[in-house]
Amino acid sequence: MRRLGIHVRLLLAALALISATTSALGYMGINIAHQFVQSRFEKRIQFLARYLALNSELGILIGQKGMLTGLAENLLAEKDVVKVVILGEADEVLADVSKENSGQTSVVERPVRLKRARGFPWHTTAKPENQVIGKVRIYYSTEDINRLLSIMKERFLWLSMGLAALCMLMFYFISRSLVAPVSRLADATRQVADGDLSLRVEPGSLPETRELALAFNAMLDSLARSRRALEAAHLKMLRQETLAQMGKFSMMIAHEVKNPLGIIKSSLDILKADIPAPEENTMVLYIEDEIRRLNRLIEDFLSFARPAVPSFRNTDMNAMLRDHVERFELQLNGLPVEIMSHIPQSPCYAEADPDLLMRVVGNVLKNAVEANGQRGTVKLKAACRNGTWAVEIADQGPGIETAHIEKVFEPFFTTRAKGTGLGLAFVYQVISAHAGRIRAENLPEGGARFSIELPVNRTIPSTEETEVL
Numbered sequence: 001m002r003r004l005g006i007h008v009r010l011l012l013a014a015l016a017l018i019s020a021t022t023s024a025l026g027y028m029g030i031n032i033a034h035q036f037v038q039s040r041f042e043k044r045i046q047f048l049a050r051y052l053a054l055n056s057e058l059g060i061l062i063g064q065k066g067m068l069t070g071l072a073e074n075l076l077a078e079k080d081v082v083k084v085v086i087l088g089e090a091d092e093v094l095a096d097v098s099k100e101n102s103g104q105t106s107v108v109e110r111p112v113r114l115k116r117a118r119g120f121p122w123h124t125t126a127k128p129e130n131q132v133i134g135k136v137r138i139y140y141s142t143e144d145i146n147r148l149l150s151i152m153k154e155r156f157l158w159l160s161m162g163l164a165a166l167c168m169l170m171f172y173f174i175s176r177s178l179v180a181p182v183s184r185l186a187d188a189t190r191q192v193a194d195g196d197l198s199l200r201v202e203p204g205s206l207p208e209t210r211e212l213a214l215a216f217n218a219m220l221d222s223l224a225r226s227r228r229a230l231e232a233a234h235l236k237m238l239r240q241e242t243l244a245q246m247g248k249f250s251m252m253i254a255h256e257v258k259n260p261l262g263i264i265k266s267s268l269d270i271l272k273a274d275i276p277a278p279e280e281n282t283m284v285l286y287i288e289d290e291i292r293r294l295n296r297l298i299e300d301f302l303s304f305a306r307p308a309v310p311s312f313r314n315t316d317m318n319a320m321l322r323d324h325v326e327r328f329e330l331q332l333n334g335l336p337v338e339i340m341s342h343i344p345q346s347p348c349y350a351e352a353d354p355d356l357l358m359r360v361v362g363n364v365l366k367n368a369v370e371a372n373g374q375r376g377t378v379k380l381k382a383a384c385r386n387g388t389w390a391v392e393i394a395d396q397g398p399g400i401e402t403a404h405i406e407k408v409f410e411p412f413f414t415t416r417a418k419g420t421g422l423g424l425a426f427v428y429q430v431i432s433a434h435a436g437r438i439r440a441e442n443l444p445e446g447g448a449r450f451s452i453e454l455p456v457n458r459t460i461p462s463t464e465e466t467e468v469l
Contacts, residue, residue, distance in 0.1 A: 010179070014171040018164045026160040030153050037152070041080075041145050042108075045138060048075060049110035052136045056086050056112050060094060060134040068095035075138070083139035086112075094134070103143035110136050181209035185216060197224045257298055265291050310353035310433050317348045317357075317389045317454070321382055324358045328365050337369050341380040348384035350456045356430045363423045364393050364450050370416070371397030371448065389456050394449040399442040408440050 052075050059067040072084035072095040082105055083098035112134040181201075188201045200217050203210040268287060325341050368378045376396045383390050400408060407413045409428040414421035431438045436454035443449055 010175040011168070011172060014175070015168060018167045018171075022160040022164045026156055030156055033152050033156070034149055037145065037149060045080075045108050045140050046110075048078060048081065049108045049136060049138050051075075052084070052086075052138065053110045053112045056134065056136055057114065060086070060088060060112055061114075063088075063094070065094050069097060071095070072097040080140045080142075080144055081138060082141050083137075085137040085139075087135040087137070089133050091135070098139070101141050103141050104146075105139050105141050108138045108140070110138075112136060178209075181213065185212065188216070192220065192223075197227060257294070261291065261294055261298065310356055310430070312351045312353060314349055315352045315354045315357075317350050317352065317456075318343050318345070318382060318384070319347065320354045320357065321361065321380075321391065324361050325365075325380065328362060332369070335369070336375045337372060338377045339365070339380060340377050341382075343380070343382045344384065346384070348382075348389050348456060350389055350454060352434055352454065353430075357434075360427045360430045360452070361391070361393075363427050364452075367423065368393055368395035368397075368448075368450075371395040373397070384456060387456050389454045391452045392449055393452075394443060394447055396447045399446060399448050400440060402442075405440055405442070409438070 052071060055071055056068055058064075059071065068086045072086055075081055075084050076097050076099060082101040084095070085093065086095040088094050111132045114131045114133050185201055188199055191199050197220060200220065201213040203213040268284070268291070272284065322341075322343050325339055325343070329339055365378065365380075372378060372395050378396075379392075379394045381392045401415075404413075404415065409424050410421075411425040412421040413425075428438060431452060431454070434454050436452060438450065438452050440448060440450050
């Protein structure tokens with residue numbers, strides 16, 4: 001019994017209850033019907049006996065056997081009557097008629113009484129009233145009534161069984177509607193136990209199962225949120241641990257390389273002073289260029305190895321951005337690149353470190369110029385709205401491969417032969433330290449766009465409308 005499900009248990013309980021109910025109702029119904037039919041049948045025979053006794057009074061008094069035989073034959077024509085006997089006062093047979101019968105019979109006897117005193121010329125004395133002057137006996141067959149009762153029992157039994165089957169069928173569907181949501185919930189629980197937190201249960205049609213399904217779905221939503229939060233925290237911790245290890249490694253490599261590089265640079269300067277050489281010596285220029293490139297690489301390693309700790313102060317973000325764009329344009333050294341900037345003149349104040357942010361904008365602008373192949377147009381837009389200072393920098397390059405968009409801010413990830421993969425990682429560090437966000441995306445017309453959003457503490461309104469990106 002313990003292994004039986006709730007559906008089977010409900011069906012067994014319903015079967016027992018319905019069987020007991022139909023059996024009790026059937027037993028009582030059959031007995032009531034039997035008593036009713038039997039009573040009506042016996043009353044009919046009693047009525048025939050009274051009728052015969054009443055009509056036999058005169059025939060018995062005058063001794064007319066022919067008359068009594070006619071009465072008996074008339075009564076014998078009634079259904080179920082198989083024999084009629086009329087007896088006199090001394091139990092002598094005055095009339096006896098019968099018909100063939102092979103079944104079981106019963107008898108009803110009725111006395112014939114004198115209803116009122118009568119005197120006849122041939123009698124010397126009159127008979128008193130209500131004196132018994134004879135008897136009538138009616139033998140009747142119970143075969144038909146027994147057959148009728150048997151048919152009634154059989155039909156009532158079939159009716160009871162039909163009603164029980166109908167009730168069982170109805171209860172089956174009712175039980176199924178109750179158990180099905182619970183079964184689905186059990187299946188969903190097993191799937192969730194296997195790790196599928198995206199599964200949701202369809203609410204049932206019943207209020208109770210609907211409430212249960214909604215509560216289960218709410219629990220899954222809470223579990224999914226907790227799991228995402230746990231995964232995010234784990235990834236954050238893993239990233240921080242990875243960055244710490246990579247920072248230590250980068251600082252060690254930078255220090256180990258920087259000292260020999262300084263010696264090489266000093267030695268080259270001494271050689272250039274002691275040994276006369278043409279100013280346009282190609283080999284010397286190559287050496288100096290590679291020394292500068294290695295020095296920039298070491299600076300990138302050191303910048304990444306030392307976590308950016310902003311020195312916050314109240315800063316006009318738009319003024320800071322305009323100043324840095326002007327400086328960056330000067331560094332292009334006549335390259336055919338146009339920086340198309342649109343920066344509002346109205347101030348936008350925020351608590352920020354302008355030195356770190358200028359390096360951030362410089363790195364993004366530098367990547368945009370390199371993506372353009374050091375030509376074309378780089379678009380820069382800024383806006384201050386809804387408590388946020390937003391900057392967009394878009395290039396006209398080939399864009400970023402879809403598989404690389406989520407990786408561009410990871411340390412040492414680069415698709416360029418001479419890149420270190422630390423520039424955008426540094427940008428991400430600085431923006432995160434300012435409680436901001438940065439994202440990369442491809443433009444439909446081609447090229448990539450980097451969007452930076454930083455929280456603003458207050459703004460100073462002006463007549464110029466704030467631009468919406």
